[in-house]
Amino acid sequence: MLIKPTQHSPMDELLYKALEYGLSLGASYVEVRWQRDSGSVAGFRNGQFEFSTTYHSEGVAVRAVAGGGLGFAASPRLELEGVLEAVERAVKLAKAAGRMRKTPVALSEEALARFSYSLPPIEVDPVDLLKSLDEYVDKSLSARRLVAHVWTTEKRVVTSDGADVYSKVPRVYLFAMLIKHEPSLGSLQRDVFLGGTAQDSIAGAEKVLEEESKKLGQLLERARSVAPGRYDVVFSPEMAGILVHESVGHPFELDRIYGREGAEAGESYIKPGNLRVKIGSELVNITDYPAIPGTYGFYLVDDEGVVARPKQLVRRGEATEFITNRQYAAVIGGNSNAGARASAFDREPIPRMSNTYLEPGDWKPGEIISDTRRGIYMVSYTEWNINDTRYSGRYGILEGYLIENGEVKHPVKGFVEVDTPELWGNVDAVGRDFQLFVGTCGKGNPSQGIPVTMGGPTFRSRSLRVVT
Numbered sequence: 001m002l003i004k005p006t007q008h009s010p011m012d013e014l015l016y017k018a019l020e021y022g023l024s025l026g027a028s029y030v031e032v033r034w035q036r037d038s039g040s041v042a043g044f045r046n047g048q049f050e051f052s053t054t055y056h057s058e059g060v061a062v063r064a065v066a067g068g069g070l071g072f073a074a075s076p077r078l079e080l081e082g083v084l085e086a087v088e089r090a091v092k093l094a095k096a097a098g099r100m101r102k103t104p105v106a107l108s109e110e111a112l113a114r115f116s117y118s119l120p121p122i123e124v125d126p127v128d129l130l131k132s133l134d135e136y137v138d139k140s141l142s143a144r145r146l147v148a149h150v151w152t153t154e155k156r157v158v159t160s161d162g163a164d165v166y167s168k169v170p171r172v173y174l175f176a177m178l179i180k181h182e183p184s185l186g187s188l189q190r191d192v193f194l195g196g197t198a199q200d201s202i203a204g205a206e207k208v209l210e211e212e213s214k215k216l217g218q219l220l221e222r223a224r225s226v227a228p229g230r231y232d233v234v235f236s237p238e239m240a241g242i243l244v245h246e247s248v249g250h251p252f253e254l255d256r257i258y259g260r261e262g263a264e265a266g267e268s269y270i271k272p273g274n275l276r277v278k279i280g281s282e283l284v285n286i287t288d289y290p291a292i293p294g295t296y297g298f299y300l301v302d303d304e305g306v307v308a309r310p311k312q313l314v315r316r317g318e319a320t321e322f323i324t325n326r327q328y329a330a331v332i333g334g335n336s337n338a339g340a341r342a343s344a345f346d347r348e349p350i351p352r353m354s355n356t357y358l359e360p361g362d363w364k365p366g367e368i369i370s371d372t373r374r375g376i377y378m379v380s381y382t383e384w385n386i387n388d389t390r391y392s393g394r395y396g397i398l399e400g401y402l403i404e405n406g407e408v409k410h411p412v413k414g415f416v417e418v419d420t421p422e423l424w425g426n427v428d429a430v431g432r433d434f435q436l437f438v439g440t441c442g443k444g445n446p447s448q449g450i451p452v453t454m455g456g457p458t459f460r461s462r463s464l465r466v467v468t
Helices: 010-024 080-098 126-136 205-222 237-252 326-331 365-370 420-425
Strands: 029-045 048-066 069-075 114-118 143-159 164-182 186-196 229-235 286-288 311-315 355-358 374-378 381-386 392-397 400-404 407-413 415-419 427-430 435-443 448-456 459-467
Touching: 010 029, 010 048, 010 080, 010 143, 029 080, 029 126, 048 080, 048 126, 069 080, 126 143, 126 164, 126 205, 164 205, 186 205, 186 435, 205 407, 229 237, 237 286, 237 311, 237 355, 237 381, 237 392, 237 420, 237 435, 237 448, 365 407, 374 392, 392 420, 415 420, 420 427, 420 459
Parallel strands: 114 164, 229 374, 355 448
Antiparallel strands: 029 048, 029 143, 048 069, 143 164, 164 186, 229 459, 286 311, 286 355, 374 400, 381 392, 392 415, 400 407, 415 459, 427 459, 435 448
């Protein structure tokens, strides 16, 4: 039975006709999502205006379960004929996929949302913003590039089993690439990402750009290669973010665990037959929660109509929950935790991160450093690499300092090489501070880049391998 909204508009009629048509073609489930993205973006290079443009993307996506398979189709045509053609394609693809499957596709049963929400608009002109911010960047840099992006995403998701959700979410994003080069010393590059879903999301950007750009020259001149060996490493909140995102967030995506991303973004060290693995010490608690106000990864309802809630990925060092949508929740006999996200109208919703973080502990950050006899304080990274299953990683030190007998000494350069169980299993101190950092997470084929944040507190992991 279709549950229809109490009030109607031309878009209501179009979306609900699409649902009815899909069911008439033999689908057991139909999902229709209208999405519109519109915004403006600008860039400056070395203080000079580089580009400015506006854009608009709008269309309808359809997913259908039919004949044991799941099919997806999309169309930029918003008249009835174009939408119904997309429905036909989705149902045909579902039936064709079903003939190839050993096990029919099922979706978890959920209490689906029926409401609308919108956030206040963000009034920022990208060109004016960049012109102002460039004044704060150290002009002695060898190269600097600033990009600002302001846009709004509107979505309407309706499903044949009862979801009906409208959302309107604005976002602002700032990217700075800062490069310092000295012929006798080499080069350093610092990438800065700021953003969010509120007007004040990039407040303080001037100070950040000023400090980070000035720091590059000092690090290039003073940093010494670290002596290879084992060190107790104190990681900053920024490092907590990239480590959580890459070594826990991605391998905890349930579609990845079951092999869907195997030929695309990779696999996972967690396997279907052994989901409740121990990956860290009892101090390690990691959460993904979309509904944190103002964050870049914010949403209240996912693209299948499931209401967002905290996903408790790791509790006391043990894997307890995974990022999933309705399809993969049904595979393990559970419920969706609202992880289904799509980056545009012509992309399907798949399990994605939102705001992923290590939860704070009870140490003061200064206490962690003063308690460290021989270590490295790693503040930020130059680059990172991680293997296909997200088990082994290598993180280059951009800003890092030697710790001797509880005191921060001179800057160092090198790489921290870790296996995921070693990184999190050796954690023995977690700070009470907390900070989130902005990123764009890539996944899928065709590729989807979505807004996320990642972070946590300062924390220490004992006896990690550091190399030059």
